[in-house]
C-alpha cells in the first residue's frame with residue numbers, strides 16, 4: 001500500500017472560466033495558472049505522484065513548458081493515473097477537500113466526482129470530494145483564491 005498527499009492553491013482572476021475536477025463551474029471568476037488552473041485536479045495529481053514517489057506535477061509538467069500552456073488539467077491527471085498503472089498500482093480511494101468561500105461546492109460534488117472517476121478510470125464510490133470554507137479567515141476567506149487538498153491510497157495489483 002502507498003499513501004499520497006497533495007495540496008495546491010490558485011488565485012482568482014476575472015475573465016477565465018473556473019474548472020474544478022475537470023468540470024466547468026458557473027462563476028464570475030476563474031483560477032489563474034499556466035494550465036486551466038484546476039486546483040482540485042492538481043492536488044489529486046500531486047497526491048498520486050507523491051504516493052509513488054515520482055515528484056510532483058511541476059516535475060512532469062513544468063510551467064516553463066510553453067507547449068502545455070493552457071493545458072486541460074484532466075490530461076495531467078490522466079498521465080499521473082497512467083504512470084501508477086505502469087508501476088502496477090491501483091487507486092483504492094481518493095479523498096479531497098476544496099477550500100473556498102464561494103462558489104459552494106456541494107451543488108457540484110456529484111458532477112465533479114463523476115468527472116474524476118472517468119479521468120482516473122475508477123468507481124465513483126472510491127472518490128470523495130468535500131467543500132469547506134475557512135469561516136471568512138485567510139486568503140480563501142477573503143475570496144482571493146481556492147485551495148485544495150487530496151489524499152490517495154494505492155495498492156499494488
Ligand code: MG
Nearest residue numbers: 008009039042
Ligand atoms: Mg496548480
